Amino acid sequence: MRVLIVTNMWPSPERPALGSFVRDQLEALRELDDPDLELECYAFPPGGYAAAARGMLSDYRGRRFDVVHAHFGLTAWPSLAVSAEVHGLTLHGTDIHHRRSRLITRAAFPFIDLLAAASPELAKQVPGYPRREVEILPCGVATDRFVPLDRERCRAELSLDARERYLLFPADPDRPGKRFDRAGAVAGNCNAKLLTLGNVDPGEVPKWINAADAVIVPSDNEGFGLAVLEAMACQIPVVATPTGIHEAAIGGIAGSYCLPFDVQRWSEKLELIFEQPEMRTQSRERANSFSAERMAIRLLDTWRMHLNTPLDSAAADNEEKSTQAPWD
Known part of the structure; x- marks a missing residue:
């Protein structure tokens, strides 16, 4: 062929x-x-x-x-x-x-x-x-590349504070449909620092995911939803809007949430995650199915x-x- x-x-x-x-x-x-x-x-x-x-x-x-x-x-x-x-x-x-x-x-x-x-x-x-x-x-999702890594080591390699609260917005802030404005509002409400990927080399992305306490995907629309799967392959908690394959991917995974965007509700879910330092979700098997x-x-x-x-x-x-x- x-x-x-x-x-x-x-x-x-x-x-x-x-x-x-x-x-x-x-x-x-x-x-x-x-x-x-x-x-x-x-x-x-x-x-x-x-x-x-x-x-x-x-x-x-x-x-x-x-x-x-x-x-x-x-x-x-x-x-x-x-x-x-x-x-x-x-x-x-x-x-x-x-x-x-x-x-x-x-x-x-x-x-x-x-x-x-x-x-x-x-x-x-x-x-x-x-x-x-x-x-x-x-x-x-490239599950051979997106794997759980030691958070402390990732933060040290990226020059991030080991004790800080970090949320990752896994997209370029300049892409309107990804809704960086929503991510910023939630991070501010949670007193967390917001990391973004933007033009980060793909080879470095697993480090940024593993360095975060959670990945947030507040998009209006997603054709697929790869960022959610990459976080799940790394066993990092995710909060995402119900678009693309987010519901099918996240449904039933404890510690990750798929719900319409609302600053207060999203902040409440993220506080549950922040209350459990070093939290890892049992999501890799689900990511492997994608x-x-x-x-x-x-x-x-x-x-x-x-x-x-x-x-x-x-x-x-x-x-x-x-x-x-x-x-x-």
Whole structure:
């Protein structure tokens, strides 16, 4: 199976966090060590759609892939420059929530054979759903990288006060939909210092998560909810709004909470966490159910289904690892 991944989200020196989840999925696919899978990737900067189309026309002229799979709605258009039996597209949120992007993305749907969304909630917002079939294909969390670490050591390495209250806002404060204003209000109400990730190198993010007493995600909308899963893989308490996969991920995990944003109610939940220094949640097993490896297997199985390709022995081995998704 010859597959080309096309994405406008990919880490760069200027924006090291951009699209790290797409890179993690690509690595997870390669680590499946499936002899039938030949995987390539074409990454380009956000906004460079015309140049990307020209580049792919030149680079892949005369070649035909079994699958060309694009990440992010607008990326579908340049990906169509490459010949394939199946053209796939995974929607991630902004491509549906932003009015102009939604219109351009929707116009590409007639040319897409495999349409997917990063979460069931996002799938329901896709124009034409449920008449239009939408697969659920998130990238998943890199549970090999996001692991519990010693909080005291993490704080020392990040030059943070060992005795301070810290809350982590796991996003760039300049992204309006992530609602940094809400995070600041809650941190102030709890007399806690607020940490942010912004342009932190992805390799350092596990330290910042483990250094925090809790991770807070007060977003208006999430296409998926990766930050919550990363915290859960590190067994750090989470308070998050019910969007994306937050409810499915957090539900039933003691010490973590999924509820509509309200400064007072969120502060009360966080005080419960602060009252238990060094608190760790029993959430890693749940995070593993959303792992990059499991989601890569799900994606590979979906490609095979659309190609009507019989499972070979390696694929059968992977199928044994694949369990029912948490949202199924």
